[in-house]
Amino acid sequence: MGHQTQYIHPDLKLSRFDDTFYKADVLFEQHLLVWLISGETKIVQGDKTYWFSAGDILLFPRNQLVTVINYPKYGQPHQSAVMHLTKKRLTDFYNVNKVEVKQMHPPIFRTFEQHPLLKSCLHSLIPYFELQEPLPENIASIKIEEAITILRTIDRDIDHLLANFDEPGKISLTDFMEKNYMFNMSMDKFGYLTGRSLTTFKRDFKKTFQTTPQKWLTEKRLDLAHYQIREKKRKPSEVYLEVGFENLSHFGFAFKRRFGYAPTETAG
Template sequence: MSSSKTHTRPKILYSCYFARSREGEHFIPEHVFSYQISGEMISSDSRKTYVFKAGDFRISKRNHLAKFLKIPPEGGEFKAISLFLDQEILREVSQEYKIKIDRKPQEDAIIPLNTHPLYKSFMDSLLSYLEVEQENNEVLFNLKIKEAIHLLLKVNPELKDILFDFNEPGKIDLEAFMNKNFHFNVHLNRFAYLTGRSLATFKRDFQKVFQETPGHWLLNKRLQEAYYLIKEKGKAPSEVYLNVGFEDLSHFSFSFKKKFGIVPSSLFSK
């Protein structure tokens, strides 16, 4: 039996879960500054896996793909606070203080931050703000976001090249990108954007590279990976379907049987 509650705000998010929970779509649209209050957050991109425990801080970088697994402590709750550092506010800060990046930021989607008393006191102060209706306090919450940005630059000045990189994804190698990121659960328009293409161009280029449609290719690629993980690695279907990009176990089982002629549970039991 799982239960969860989430207080959603336009710029600040307080999450509380009583059971394991996975995010839906794996695309990060804005930089996110997060504090783990209790429980664990396991995050993974196409390069690394990170484990964040109570007291840890992190930055999730915009325009990246990542998976998040929220794990509450035994008999307790998963709790975290996240601030969305939207582009409009970051541009305001950049223009006001004439901030420019010096180098291209690293590729990792998640940046662990060392614990710092200034981070802790700032996050503690946000708890009271979560009781305020944010729709009626836009100016107040924008100030808190700006405060967070200045705090990040003070404690970790190297984050400047991440926070103030306003470049959009450029056109990249489609085949290499898709083979590395097919297991992320995102819509085609996200894949198109991250490869520097319009949706129409993405579909056209995809057909040229793979000789089939993106939807058909993604389904087959995910099912093939699932077969390998169950058959060769002994993974349970209930674990595999999420790892390869399916949202629903029943849909995964149906698609698996249609392609391979057997249900995934029978392959796992062999």
């Protein structure tokens, strides 16, 4: 059945995956509050990997790269309720609730496990998905403001994330690419996150790395895969998604072309 998304409001949705797994390198344009109803989620950010199970609640900051892999579990689909905390809605909220914002470097996704206040708030959305018509805006606004208020109650630093409306500025290309090369993003997105137009990104990349972005990305991903397989003794099927490849056979072909042997072979 694949992936299904049911919206009851532009900012409220129910997401379902029935396949063996679903993997995506994501860059959200707005904050997402996610309640995992069933299934299991693996998140890779930088050199760290996190696992979450049914009942866990996560907040994904906008403009942050993460790899998300969703798995069905115990015969149930991977299902989650998602609330979009848009820039406009947060701007309106913080125009009323004034705060002094401190810079956070870098903002990372947050976990709230199964906090009863958030769980109750998000669980109360489920009956709305039985409606035959869209959820009225005034009710959606009440529920989203309730969630924001709960977040502020249980996390004293959350205002510094939610009330920060700055866009990415120009940053070190070397530092950013070395940290984020395993993410399957378009060149436009890489440019945006480093504070550059596409043309400037390609020009600066060539000047910095003496090669094209695509060639450099492929080699870096293969080198990481080689390390994971040879040194960490991991299977190619466990590694290829994490390092930025979408297809196992294509990964195997590229690996052999670079190193002279297949990832399943033991030759060094």
